[in-house]
Amino acid sequence: MQTVLSEDQEQFKHVVQRFFDAHSTTTAVRKLAETETGFDPLVWAQLSETLGLPGTHLSEQYGGHGFGPVELGIILEEMGRTLYCGPFFSSAVMAGYALELFGDDAAKIERLPQIADGSIRATLILDDLNHPSRVGGLIKATPAGALTGSAPIVLDGCSADVFIIVAQEDLGLGLFALASKAKGVEVAAQDSIDMTRKVARVTLNQAAGTRVGSVSPRDLNRFWDLTSVALAHEMIGGAARLLDETVEYTKGRYQFGRPIGSFQALKHRCADLLMSLEFAKAATHHAGFCLAANAQETIYPSMAKAMAADCFMDMARAAIQLRGGIGFTWENDTHLWFKRAKCDEVLLGAPYQHRARMIDILQEGQDVA
Amino acid sequence: MSHDQIRAELEAFLDAEFSPDLSLVEWRKRLLAAGWAAPLWPAAYFGRDFSQAEALVVSQVFAERQIVGAAQVGPRRLAAETILAHGTSEQKLRYLPKILTGEHAWCQLFSEPGSGSDLAGASTRAERKADHWLINGQKVWNTSAHHADFGILVARSNWDLPKHQGLSYFLIDMRQPGVEVRPLKQMNGHASFNEVFLTDARVPLDDLVGGEGKGWAVATTTLSIERQGFARGRSQGAPAAASAGRVYEELARELEIDNEPYTWYPQREGRPDLIMQRAQDTGAIENDVVRQEIAKLICLTEAARISANQVSAHQKSGGQGVLPAGSIGKLGASVIARHAAHVHTMISGASAMLSGPDSAADGVIAETLISVPAISIAGGTDEIQRNIIAERVLGMPKEQRMDTGPFRDIPRNGQ
Numbered sequence: 037m038q039t040v041l042s043e044d045q046e047q048f049k050h051v052v053q054r055f056f057d058a059h060s061t062t063t064a065v066r067k068l069a070e071t072e073t074g075f076d077p078l079v080w081a082q083l084s085e086t087l088g089l090p091g092t093h094l095s096e097q098y099g100g101h102g103f104g105p106v107e108l109g110i111i112l113e114e115m116g117r118t119l120y121c122g123p124f125f126s127s128a129v130m131a132g133y134a135l136e137l138f139g140d141d142a143a144k145i146e147r148l149p150q151i152a153d154g155s156i157r158a159t160l161i162l163d164d165l166n167h168p169s170r171v172g173g174l175i176k177a178t179p180a181g182a183l184t185g186s187a188p189i190v191l192d193g194c195s196a197d198v199f200i201i202v203a204q205e206d207l208g209l210g211l212f213a214l215a216s217k218a219k220g221v222e223v224a225a226q227d228s229i230d231m232t233r234k235v236a237r238v239t240l241n242q243a244a245g246t247r248v249g250s251v252s253p254r255d256l257n258r259f260w261d262l263t264s265v266a267l268a269h270e271m272i273g274g275a276a277r278l279l280d281e282t283v284e285y286t287k288g289r290y291q292f293g294r295p296i297g298s299f300q301a302l303k304h305r306c307a308d309l310l311m312s313l314e315f316a317k318a319a320t321h322h323a324g325f326c327l328a329a330n331a332q333e334t335i336y337p338s339m340a341k342a343m344a345a346d347c348f349m350d351m352a353r354a355a356i357q358l359r360g361g362i363g364f365t366w367e368n369d370t371h372l373w374f375k376r377a378k379c380d381e382v383l384l385g386a387p388y389q390h391r392a393r394m395i396d397i398l399q400e401g402q403d404v405a
Numbered sequence: 406m407s408h409d410q411i412r413a414e415l416e417a418f419l420d421a422e423f424s425p426d427l428s429l430v431e432w433r434k435r436l437l438a439a440g441w442a443a444p445l446w447p448a449a450y451f452g453r454d455f456s457q458a459e460a461l462v463v464s465q466v467f468a469e470r471q472i473v474g475a476a477q478v479g480p481r482r483l484a485a486e487t488i489l490a491h492g493t494s495e496q497k498l499r500y501l502p503k504i505l506t507g508e509h510a511w512c513q514l515f516s517e518p519g520s521g522s523d524l525a526g527a528s529t530r531a532e533r534k535a536d537h538w539l540i541n542g543q544k545v546w547n548t549s550a551h552h553a554d555f556g557i558l559v560a561r562s563n564w565d566l567p568k569h570q571g572l573s574y575f576l577i578d579m580r581q582p583g584v585e586v587r588p589l590k591q592m593n594g595h596a597s598f599n600e601v602f603l604t605d606a607r608v609p610l611d612d613l614v615g616g617e618g619k620g621w622a623v624a625t626t627t628l629s630i631e632r633q634g635f636a637r638g639r640s641q642g643a644p645a646a647a648s649a650g651r652v653y654e655e656l657a658r659e660l661e662i663d664n665e666p667y668t669w670y671p672q673r674e675g676r677p678d679l680i681m682q683r684a685q686d687t688g689a690i691e692n693d694v695v696r697q698e699i700a701k702l703i704c705l706t707e708a709a710r711i712s713a714n715q716v717s718a719h720q721k722s723g724g725q726g727v728l729p730a731g732s733i734g735k736l737g738a739s740v741i742a743r744h745a746a747h748v749h750t751m752i753s754g755a756s757a758m759l760s761g762p763d764s765a766a767d768g769v770i771a772e773t774l775i776s777v778p779a780i781s782i783a784g785g786t787d788e789i790q791r792n793i794i795a796e797r798v799l800g801m802p803k804e805q806r807m808d809t810g811p812f813r814d815i816p817r818n819g820q
Contacts, residue, residue: 297801306794315712339708342700
């Protein structure tokens with residue numbers, strides 16, 4: 037198993053970093069936050085066509101590039117750092133992984149290439165975003181594929197072309213596809229704390245979905261692991277950016293005749309934050325390496341999600357606190373990351389839920405052994 | 406020299422020279438004469454100028470064949486490496502052999518009651534007389550000083566210079582009337598350390614290291630070797646003492662004495678390794694609150710382990726960039742130890758009160774609960790580590806100093 041990034045991966049990181057530094061400035065982020073769809077189609081086209089990012093982690097046989105969770109993590113870390121606004125997480129990560137893991141072959145051949153090249157923007161509808169065991173409580177499918185129910189939080193629900201839906205069937209969970217404009221589909225934008233990631237409520241009323249696969253508990257857990265680790269990368273990217281900028285701020289801000297960064301109260305807080313970040317990074321990268329090596333049922337994905345979430349939130353609180361009053365203003369950029377941190381903290385399970393999952397996995401492992 | 410050649414030459418030497426019936430000192434003298442006792446050292450001083458990779462071959466052969474190596478445990482290594490780096494040729498020839506053979510034990514005389522974190526504020530006095538240095542003052546936290554033949558000593562030789570410039574570094578004979586060693590009992594009942602009282606103790610002029618007023622630079626070398634030891638852990642260089650023969654028996658006795666101060670060290674790390682089993686044995690694992698705390702502990706221990714692996718892999722691949730590994734690892738160890746003690750307490754419940762025969766794990770848990778406060782102090786307090794991380798890694802501005810100018814004018818304890 038890998039321990040650190042390879043040279044090729046480091047190079048890829050530099051390419052991705054340059055792209056988002058150029059195309060996801062805070063000016064751009066603020067502009068997009070005020071729009072309804074929340075993304076720039078030109079930047080989406082560039083990152084899809086020039087860099088091929090949405091297909092990074094998807095299989096080559098379905099139009100992807102055949103890389104894995106590590107390369108996907110590199111992208112998300114940079115997206116988190118620059119607070120990229122766009123349907124990458126909803127389409128490439130959530131819908132892409134769902135089809136790859138749950139979809140039948142025909143559906144993958146038909147749909148994944150378009151997700152991989154960015155020509156179609158899909159999103160995954162899960163009626164619960166807290167824990168894999170709770171999925172399927174709200175959306176039901178009839179044997180004929182008529183879907184009824186509601187999901188309160190669908191990422192980029194207002195701008196997606198296609199919905200991929202996990203719905204409860206008589207026996208287990210099924211995977212369905214549906215055009216977002218289809219009959220029986222109602223999409224209503226939801227206000228979110230985080231204006232940089234758009235969400236919507238999607239209500240289905242006898243909507244005619246195409247059944248494209250089935251969702252076993254084992255696969256759903258694997259999906260949860262993969263998406264949680266992807267999200268953890270986004271969080272450590274955001275946290276690293278906040279620490280850099282906060283430390284810089286304390287070096288330049290003078291009170292009592294000296295830079296506030298020379299006060300031990302602030303130094304010690306920043307040192308603790310750095311330790312928390314280094315540990316969260318270590319856990320997240322290790323989780324990516326484990327998933328890439330196809331390790332099953334380990335504690336590391338949930339450990340990464342829990343640690344990255346606590347770290348990002350802690351960092352965001354400190355980033356505001358250490359700036360004092362200016363940190364609480366709309367004009368200062370810090371709140372943009374704070375809000376992303378709050379939403380990422382609970383998306384796909386809050387830290388306490390992932391910690392509980394870690395112990396569950398450890399105990400199950402012992403039962404087997 | 407190829408690794409195969411090293412191995413062949415060493416094997417031939419061992420076949421010809423090693424016998425388990427030799428005395429420990431006699432065997433080590435043979436090792437020393439052939440340059441195998443310290444292969445990393447210069448050929449001029451008992452070594453072979455080996456690279457790390459070459460020296461690794463030597464330690465592998467030693468481990469495979471259960472061969473006893475040079476004496477390494479305890480503060481003697483700090484003394485040896487410092488003398489090697491800063492000592493005169495005469496000092497090296499005089500002191501290094503008996504360190505390697507284990508004939509001489511050493512101790513470190515740095516900390517003082519009045520200068521702990523602020524080591525450069527030492528106020529033990531060194532006065533230059535006609536043919537010796539006269540030493541007066543008190544040292545503290547001196548591991549194994551009660552067994553030591555010699556000490557590495559930092560003392561103030563000039564009170565009119567700024568504090569770092571007035572220090573000198575000495576090699577002091579501990580077996581003299583002016584040196585009194587008293588054990589220092591800790592809150593956990595062990596006495597791993599000593600206080601050392603220096604009253605008109607004498608150091609020959611030849612035993613000044615690095616020159617008068619250069620003590621801080623020399624001490625910095627010692628401290629960096631000490632920190633490397635913290636990062637590497639303590640157990641090293643000792644083959645299984647189960648083997649029969651005089652050399653192994655004498656080694657076992659040496660290790661028993663040398664390791665004695667460290668028997669409680671695993672407990673100061675919080676014993677996170679015992680948590681899961683205890684939680685299952687007691688049924689505490691079924692409690693949701695306990696599960697959360699155990700998961701938090703696993704997050705910390707695993708992340709610290711992974712982070713250390715990543716750092717060492719990064720360094721091996723010649724990676725660049727500032728790696729805050731040392732201080733962050735040390736700070737992490739403190740957090741882990743405190744959290745582990747917290748979880749052990751949750752698991753024990755009211756029986757955490759007990760330290761006698763009825764206590765958990767034969768008293769190991771009780772000892773853990775009262776040993777953990779040491780980890781965030783020894784080897785540099787957490788607060789000092791945070792300063793180091795903030796200033797050297799994050800580049801935050803230094804605090805304004807209150808201790809510049811002649812040392813005699815700086816406010817000190819007890820004035």
